Structure formats: structure tokens, C-alpha cells
Amino acid sequence: MIENLVIVESPAKAKTIEKFLGKDFRVVSSFGHIRDLAKKNLGIDVENNFNPDYEIPKEKAKVVSELRKAAADSNNIWIASDEDREGEAIAWHLASVLKLDLATTKRIVFHEITKEAISNAIENPRLIDMNLVNSQQARRILDRLVGFEISPVLWKKVQPSLSAGRVQSVAVRLLVEREREIISFTTESAFRVTALFRIDAASEENAYLKAEASKRFSGEKEAAAFLELCNDSKYSIGSISIKPGTRSPAPPFTTSTLQQEAYRKLSFSVAQTMAVAQKLYEAGRITYMRTDSTNLSKLALVKAREMIISEFGEKYSKTRQFQTKTKGAQEAHEAIRPAYLDNPTTTGSQNEKKLYELIWKRTVASQMADAQIEKTSISIDMNNSPVTFQANGEVIKFDGFLRVYAESTDQESSEEERYVIPPVTKGMPLSYENITASQKFTTPPPRYTEASLVKKLEELGIGRPSTYAPTISTIQNRGYVSREDRPGEKRQIKIITLLKGKLTASVKTEIAGKEKSKLFPQDIGMIVNDFLVENFSEILDYHFTAEVEEQFDEIALGNLKWTGMIEKFYSPFHKTVTNTLEKKERKTGVRVLGNHPETGEPITVRMGRYGPVAQIGDSANDEKPRFASLSKNQLLETISIEEALNLFRLPRTLGQYEEADMIVGIGKFGPYIRHKSKFYSLKKGVDDPYAVTFERAVEVILEKNDSDKKKVIKDFGEIMLLNGRYGPYLAKEKLNYRLPKGTDHEKLTKEDCINIIENSDKTKKSS
DNA sequence: CAGTGAGCGAGCTTCCGCTTGACTT
Numbered sequence: 001m002i003e004n005l006v007i008v009e010s011p012a013k014a015k016t017i018e019k020f021l022g023k024d025f026r027v028v029s030s031f032g033h034i035r036d037l038a039k040k041n042l043g044i045d046v047e048n049n050f051n052p053d054y055e056i057p058k059e060k061a062k063v064v065s066e067l068r069k070a071a072a073d074s075n076n077i078w079i080a081s082d083e084d085r086e087g088e089a090i091a092w093h094l095a096s097v098l099k100l101d102l103a104t105t106k107r108i109v110f111h112e113i114t115k116e117a118i119s120n121a122i123e124n125p126r127l128i129d130m131n132l133v134n135s136q137q138a139r140r141i142l143d144r145l146v147g148f149e150i151s152p153v154l155w156k157k158v159q160p161s162l163s164a165g166r167v168q169s170v171a172v173r174l175l176v177e178r179e180r181e182i183i184s185f186t187t188e189s190a191f192r193v194t195a196l197f198r199i200d201a202a203s204e205e206n207a208y209l210k211a212e213a214s215k216r217f218s219g220e221k222e223a224a225a226f227l228e229l230c231n232d233s234k235y236s237i238g239s240i241s242i243k244p245g246t247r248s249p250a251p252p253f254t255t256s257t258l259q260q261e262a263y264r265k266l267s268f269s270v271a272q273t274m275a276v277a278q279k280l281y282e283a284g285r286i287t288y289m290r291t292d293s294t295n296l297s298k299l300a301l302v303k304a305r306e307m308i309i310s311e312f313g314e315k316y317s318k319t320r321q322f323q324t325k326t327k328g329a330q331e332a333h334e335a336i337r338p339a340y341l342d343n344p345t346t347t348g349s350q351n352e353k354k355l356y357e358l359i360w361k362r363t364v365a366s367q368m369a370d371a372q373i374e375k376t377s378i379s380i381d382m383n384n385s386p387v388t389f390q391a392n393g394e395v396i397k398f399d400g401f402l403r404v405y406a407e408s409t410d411q412e413s414s415e416e417e418r419y420v421i422p423p424v425t426k427g428m429p430l431s432y433e434n435i436t437a438s439q440k441f442t443t444p445p446p447r448y449t450e451a452s453l454v455k456k457l458e459e460l461g462i463g464r465p466s467t468y469a470p471t472i473s474t475i476q477n478r479g480y481v482s483r484e485d486r487p488g489e490k491r492q493i494k495i496i497t498l499l500k501g502k503l504t505a506s507v508k509t510e511i512a513g514k515e516k517s518k519l520f521p522q523d524i525g526m527i528v529n530d531f532l533v534e535n536f537s538e539i540l541d542y543h544f545t546a547e548v549e550e551q552f553d554e555i556a557l558g559n560l561k562w563t564g565m566i567e568k569f570y571s572p573f574h575k576t577v578t579n580t581l582e583k584k585e586r587k588t589g590v591r592v593l594g595n596h597p598e599t600g601e602p603i604t605v606r607m608g609r610y611g612p613v614a615q616i617g618d619s620a621n622d623e624k625p626r627f628a629s630l631s632k633n634q635l636l637e638t639i640s641i642e643e644a645l646n647l648f649r650l651p652r653t654l655g656q657y658e659e660a661d662m663i664v665g666i667g668k669f670g671p672y673i674r675h676k677s678k679f680y681s682l683k684k685g686v687d688d689p690y691a692v693t694f695e696r697a698v699e700v701i702l703e704k705n706d707s708d709k710k711k712v713i714k715d716f717g718e719i720m721l722l723n724g725r726y727g728p729y730l731a732k733e734k735l736n737y738r739l740p741k742g743t744d745h746e747k748l749t750k751e752d753c754i755n756i757i758e759n760s761d762k763t764k765k766s767s
Numbered sequence: 768c769a770g771t772g773a774g775c776g777a778g779c780t781t782c783c784g785c786t787t788g789a790c791t792t
């Protein structure tokens with residue numbers, strides 16, 4: 001028999017707390033929720049007050065039976081799930097499953113894992129708050145109703161296996177709408193004039209001022225005319241403004257800001273950030289990583305202060321407690337911080353080290369003094385034009401928190417250069433060294449990254465720290481969006497330079513529209529989004545979550561009955577569902593592009609059974625229509641008739657080689673040549689499948705066959721020793737095995753190979 | 768691994784939010 005049993009949500013937390021509580025306490029964990037709505041069916045009796053049908057999921061059976069055993073073995077049970085809506089519901093499910101009396105079961109909470117906070121909690125137990133539990137039930141049931149009633153509509157009207165939900169559908173909408181802004185964006189250009197001036201009276205070498213003209217010029221002619229004017233102008237220093245300013249550190253990390261910074265500074269995906277953070281948490285290096293709070297424990301504040309003073313000195317320290325401003329934040333945990341601030345680094349994998357250091361810096365910086373800066377802004381007047389040149393400089397007078405950490409922004413390159421401006425006085429004459437007018441193109445709004453989408457969702461109050469990463473995965477798994485790179489396109493920019501009284505025009509190329517790891521909506525995502533916006537506008541509204549959250553809050557306060565709230569939502573919603581099922585047409589995203597230039601047949605594109613497809617002709621005629629799949633990176637929404645017609649030029653036959661046809665096509669993995677039922681990839685950027693010749697095709701085939709021959713070093717029947725990109729390796733039944741370091745592959749026997757395979761790493765992926 | 772596009776119908780898919788392991792090669 002144990003005197004006291006404490007139940008928390010996370011096993012790592014259980015371990016830590018047990019140390020603080022001593023011998024009379026045993027701490028176990030529930031591993032999150034232990035019960036949920038029935039997996040199959042709706043799991044809600046809509047006819048009967050929305051009575052929920054809860055069950056213990058199969059994978060939770062073991063945890064629950066262990067909890068039951070522990071509970072039977074204890075005199076006192078304390079439920080210490082997190083202090084938020086979900087935590088309260090977990091407490092209630094635990095009480096129900098363990099058959100505890102709600103009138104006496106002790107519910108305790110703490111927001112930080114410190115001895116003080118935990119002792120405090122034990123001294124002040126309360127009862128389970130049924131209002132809070134009911135607000136969670138309302139949340140859970142609403143999400144189930146939305147997801148499980150709308151998804152089947154999509155299966156019927158769009159495609160099987162699709163999904164819709166309060167969170168994911170809005171995430172997709174954000175991406176689709178942004179994509180359409182980009183599609184409809186028209187690029188414009190203007191000439192930006194920058195100059196390098198030299199102070200006439202100055203003796204020093206570096207008495208230069210970089211400045212930009214206060215006006216941009218729409219065309220080349222206007223820009224050149226201005227430069228002519230510049231050549232004749234006399235320059236002098238106009239106004240000088242020196243303003244002191246401060247910069248303050250960003251608050252400590254929450255889940256969302258950690259994901260954003262890890263993406264910007266370390267190029268981690270959202271899922272990767274969470275996986276690495278989980279490792280650090282389990283190793284006791286950082287506090288809990290799924291949090292919406294910027295709060296630091298008192299203990300951490302004191303430790304940070306001590307550490308900063310001893311490391312950097314008194315004037316670098318400034319203790320700050322940040323207010324969490326995020327909409328709907330529940331603040332059940334601390335901000336994400338190092339468990340021990342004394343350790344600026346940690347052990348572990350490279351990624352763990354990098355992420356830890358990021359967290360350490362951000363946390364420490366948040367407790368440091370503001371940086372003091374001095375901004376200098378100077379205008380340079382022309383004697384023959386109202387246009388002025390502006391020079392901006394910035395000097396850091398005191399670095400403060402910048403000594404350890406500066407937050408990054410999403411803007412890839414900031415145009416403003418910060419540098420020290422040489423001393424000047426009003427009226428000082430200057431002359432130009434060179435003046436350049438360069439064409440600048442406007443850029444469309446940026447595509448979302450995983451991290452910037454999380455940021456946007458958080459701003460809208462949609463989703464929770466524990467679901468950001470899974471939501472991003474879901475919308476990719478459903479095929480609604482895809483994370484991709486784009487090489488961008490070359491574009492010419494015109495440049496006019498004024499140097500020593502002479503104007504020279506030149507052309508430079510730049511890459512525009514280059515993308516790295518951005519989220520691109522796919523056709524199916526756009527079709528589903530349009531269907532949902534058309535038929536379920538209420539749920540797709542960006543404010544829907546915020547509005548229902550207000551009602552959940554009212555339920556939590558006891559001012560609103562959860563069943564009434566759900567009823568009010570459900571009856572019109574369910575009518576919309578049945579109405580949509582009965583009356584609405586299937587949605588295929590069909591577009592008529594025009595008619596075939598020779599035969600006059602209609603040309604259309606739409607979502608087919610196997611993806612986006614172009615079609616010539618229709619089944620109304622006797623002729624069978626012809627089909628061709630759209631290629632990757634083409635959208636139903638933007639494909640032109642020429643591009644569509646082009647798709648039908650493949651596959652084409654190049655002629656016969658060794659008495660078999662050579663056929664060129666584009667498959668899932670790019671352009672290929674098929675010959676004697678073998679496939680030969682065409683090299684990206686080298687061979688154009690539309691233009692490739694007979695001779696070149698033969699060359700590709702011979703090259704491949706030749707390298708295949710060299711590939712096999714030894715053939716032991718089912719085991720082969722092959723030559724790969726990274727050197728020799730073993731292959732057996734479609735699985736590859738690395739040779740141990742220092743193996744001389746020339747001397748390997750069949751027995752050696754069998755040994756290597758048997759002793760190889762068991763955690764190897766099996767595909 | 769590189770193609771598929773008629774229609775029918777069985778049986779399946781699906782939500783959000785808590786939390787981490789792991790049936791066997």
C-alpha cells in the first residue's frame with residue numbers, strides 16, 4: 001500500500017515530480033487522454049442530448065489497467081493533470097474510469113515544475129470543475145460533428161478519403177487564398193536610385209555616404225533624365241537627425257515561436273523541431289515543449305539574473321515577466337526554457353545541441369537589458385531638383401540583449417543597410433562618386449512556410465500547441481498542399497550608372513520567384529476549399545473558432561449549458577449537410593480551355609480519378625476522348641490551352657532500336673525512355689522529352705546499360721555486392737545493407753555477406 | 768517505379784487535442 005498516488009499527464013513530468021515529493025508519494029502518468037469518443041460511427045447520440053459514447057482506445061488499455069492497479073493500491077489519489085480545459089477533462093475521465101468520488105477526489109494544479117509550486121499545490125487541492133469539463137466536451141463534440149459530418153460529404157461530392165475539419169480546412173483556405181493572390185498579382189517595376197557620395201572637405205579615406213533618392217522613377221527614360229540632372233547638380237548636407245532608440249528582447253519561446261525561429265535559423269521543419277524538443281524534454285534539458293505561455297517560473301527568473309550578472313555584469317540584467325498575448329492561450333505550462341540556465345550548451349545529437357542553444361539564448365536574452373541604439377538620418381539636397389537623397393545609419397551604443405540573441409524575421413533580405421555614418425554638419429558640400437538607377441520589381445505576397453502558417457493560425461486562435469505539427473502533416477498527407485522548392489526564373493533588370501559624368505546602361509539578370517520549402521496548394525486542395533467555402537461558409541470563416549471559443553468560455557464559467565450550445569450549432573449545420581448531399585453537384589474543378597485548333601474538339605481540364613487530367617473531345621461524340629495527366633507544378637486553375645495541348649505530344653515513339661520501339665514519356669519520376677519494357681530516365685535540364693532525338697535516346701540506353709553492368713561487383717545469387725553512390729553495398733530482397741567500416745569488398749565471400757546482413761542494424765527502415 | 772480516364776457496388780475513409788512508445792522483419 002502506498003499513502004499517496006499522484007497522476008500527471010506526462011511520464012517525464014512524473015519522474016521529476018516524484019523527486020520533489022519524497023517517499024510517501026508515488027507519481028504515475030496517464031499519457032494524455034485515456035478515453036475518447038467511439039472511434040467508429042459518430043460516437044454522439046444527437047437524438048438524445050448529444051450524449052457522448054466514450055471508450056478507452058485499444059492503445060490505452062494497458063495504461064488504464066496499470067492506473068487501476070495503482071489506484072487500488074493507494075490510500076489517497078491526487079489528480080494533477082494540466083490546468084486547462086483538456087487537463088480538467090482528463091481528470092474527469094480518470095475519476096470516472098477509476099471510479100473515484102467527484103465530491104472528494106483531490107484535484108491539484110501547478111504551472112511550473114518547482115518544489116515550491118508543487119508543495120503549494122498539495123496544500124491547496126480543489127475538486128474537479130465540471131463546468132470546465134463540460135466546455136471541453138462541447139469542444140470535442142463540436143469538432144467530431146464538424147469533421148465526421150462534412151468529410152463524408154466530400155467523399156460523395158469530390159473524392160473518397162478526403163477530410164474536413166474546423167482547423168485543417170481553415171489552414172488550407174489560408175494557403176489557397178494566398179496562392180490566388182500570387183496568381184493574380186501583376187508585377188510592376190520602378191527605378192530606384194542609390195548613390196555614393198564623398199564629403200569634399202574630408203581628409204579621411206572613408207568619408208563616404210551611401211544614400212537613396214527620395215523618389216523612384218517609373219521608366220528608364222525618367223530615370224536617365226534624373227541621372228543627367230544629378231550630373232549637373234551641386235550637393236550639400238540638408239537636415240541631420242540623430243535619435244536615440246531602444247530595442248527590446250523577444251519573449252521566451254512558446255511552441256509556435258520556437259517552430260518559427262527553428263525554421264528561420266536552423267531550417268527545421270515544424271515536425272522536426274517538435275521531435276528534437278521532445279528528446280531534450282525527455283532528457284530533462286528543457287521544460288515542456290507544448291505550451292502557449294511566455295511565463296517563466298520565479299526560480300528561473302532568479303537563476304537567469306544571477307547567471308547574467310556573473311557572466312555579463314549587472315547592467316546587462318533586466319528581469320522581465322512577459323504577458324502572454326496569444327488569443328485563447330490557456331497557459332497550463334511555463335514558456336520553453338532550459339531546465340538549468342547554467343548550461344549554455346548540452347550533449348546529444350547535433351540537432352539537439354543546436355535547438356538547445358537557440359532556447360538557451362532566447363531565454364537568457366529575454367532577461368537582459370534593452371539595447372541602446374542611435375539612429376542617424378541625413379538628407380542630402382540637390383541644387384537643381386526638389387528630390388533629396390537620404391542616408392540612414394545606425395550605431396549600437398549599448399548592445400544589451402543583442403550580445404546573446406537577435407530574433408530573425410521572415411523577410412529574406414532587408415534592403416536597409418545599417419552602418420556608421422561619418423561625422424557631417426549642415427551645409428557641407430559633397431560630390432558624387434557614382435549614382436545608379438536600378439530596376440526594382442514588385443514582389444507578390446510570400447507563400448507560407450510551415451512555420452509562418454503556424455504563426456498565422458495562432459494569431460487566429462486556431463489550433464493548439466499540441467496540434468500545430470500534426471495539422472501541418474494532415475493537410476500534406478491528404479494531398480491538399482505540398483511542401484516544395486522552385487528554382488525560380490531568370491529575369492533581366494536594367495541598370496543605368498552615372499560615373500565621372502558618363503551614363504552607361506547595362507543589363508543584369510536576377511532570379512525571381514525562387515522558393516525553398518514553401519507550402520503550395522494542390523488542385524485537390526483548391527477544389528475542396530472552394531466546395532467548403534461555398535457550402536459551409538460559417539465553419540470556413542476565419543472567426544468561427546474565435547466565436548465558438550467565446551461560447552466555450554461561457555460554458556466554463558457556468559453561464560451556458562453545453563448541450564444547448566451544441567444544439568444551437570448543430571440543427572442548422574446538420575440541415576446544411578443534408579441539403580448539400582441532396583442538391584449539390586459533384587465538384588471536379590472543370591475548366592473549358594477552348595477548342596482544338598485543327599479539329600475543333602473541346603479541350604477541358606478537371607480532376608479525374610487519378611489526379612488532374614486534360615481531355616480532348618467529349619463522350620457526346622462517337623469519338624473516344626483522349627486524356628493526358630497534367631504534369632507536376634501545373635494547376636487546373638492556371639494551365640493554358642497551349643500547355644494542355646503540349647501534354648498530348650507525349651508519349652511518342654522515336655523509332656525502332658534493336659527491333660523494339662523506343663517510347664518517350666513523362667512519368668511520376670520525370671521524363672523517361674521505355675525500351676524493351678525497361679525504363680531509362682532522361683536527365684533533368686539536359687534532355688527535353690519533346691525534342692530528344694533517336695540518336696540521343698540510343699546513347700542514354702547504352703550509358704545506362706553500361707553503368708548497370710559496372711554496378712554489380714559480385715553476384716551471389718540472392719545476395720549481390722553492388723556499386724552505389726556511396727561506394728559498395730549489399731542488396732538482398734530489395735533491402736540494402738551497408739558494409740562495416742574498413743571492409744575490403746574485394747575479398748568478401750558469400751558467408752561474409754550473410755554475416756554482415758544478419759548483424760546489420762535492426763532499426764533499418766523496411767521499404 | 769514510369770499507366771490509368773465505362774459503370775456498378777461492397778467496404779473503407781474522416782475530426783481535434785492530450786500524451787508517447789513499438790506487433791515483427
